[in-house]
Amino acid sequence: MDRTIIAEPLTAAAFAPFGEVLEASGSPDKLINQGLCGRFHDRATLDFTGEDGKAGISLFLSQKRDLPYRLDMVERHPLGSQAFLPMTAEPFLVIVAPDEAGKPGRPLAFVTAPGQGINFHRNTWHGVLTPLSDPGLFAVIDRIGPGDNLEEIWFEEPFEVVLR
Ligand SMILES: NC(=O)N[C@@H](O)C(=O)O
Numbered sequence: 001m002d003r004t005i006i007a008e009p010l011t012a013a014a015f016a017p018f019g020e021v022l023e024a025s026g027s028p029d030k031l032i033n034q035g036l037c038g039r040f041h042d043r044a045t046l047d048f049t050g051e052d053g054k055a056g057i058s059l060f061l062s063q064k065r066d067l068p069y070r071l072d073m074v075e076r077h078p079l080g081s082q083a084f085l086p087m088t089a090e091p092f093l094v095i096v097a098p099d100e101a102g103k104p105g106r107p108l109a110f111v112t113a114p115g116q117g118i119n120f121h122r123n124t125w126h127g128v129l130t131p132l133s134d135p136g137l138f139a140v141i142d143r144i145g146p147g148d149n150l151e152e153i154w155f156e157e158p159f160e161v162v163l164r
């Protein structure tokens with residue numbers, strides 16, 4: 001199998017099987033604050049299961065990654081969705097993989113446009129947060145609570161993610 005993955009520009013359609021793209025583009029769902037603010041309302045599927053699980057907002061300050069990016073592993077969260085919302089205008093790398101009988105299939109990679117965030121659906125195979133610039137500062141909305149919410153798979157042979 002070819003181990004090189006070409007990252008494509010992120011689109012809502014291509015990402016739909018894995019989650020949502022969060023971006024303030026097009027017309028807002030509603031105008032608020034005396035018409036001075038557009039609200040792009042309720043754009044992500046937040047999904048938290050398991051006893052005593054709740055939604056939490058955390059901040060991640062991650063080191064940037066260089067390209068070509070060595071993809072050694074993917075993970076998933078069986079008990080909750082996970083959203084990455086950049087607090088800078090810098091693009092970042094988003095990696096997902098289809099589930100094939102409980103194991104990840106061939107990964108796909110996307111590069112966000114400035115201002116785009118993402119929300120992984122619960123139990124979606126994904127690469128960890130992968131900034132391409134410093135500071136890699138993100139707000140992350142995911143499940144807080146007890147239970148095993150992390151499943152990791154390390155590839156026998158890594159993939160290499162490149163830009164087109
Ligand atoms: N482990 C953690 O909090 N982050 C990962 O889930 C990730 O996807 O970056």
Ligand code: NI
Binds near residue numbers: 075077127128
């Ligand atoms: Ni994760």
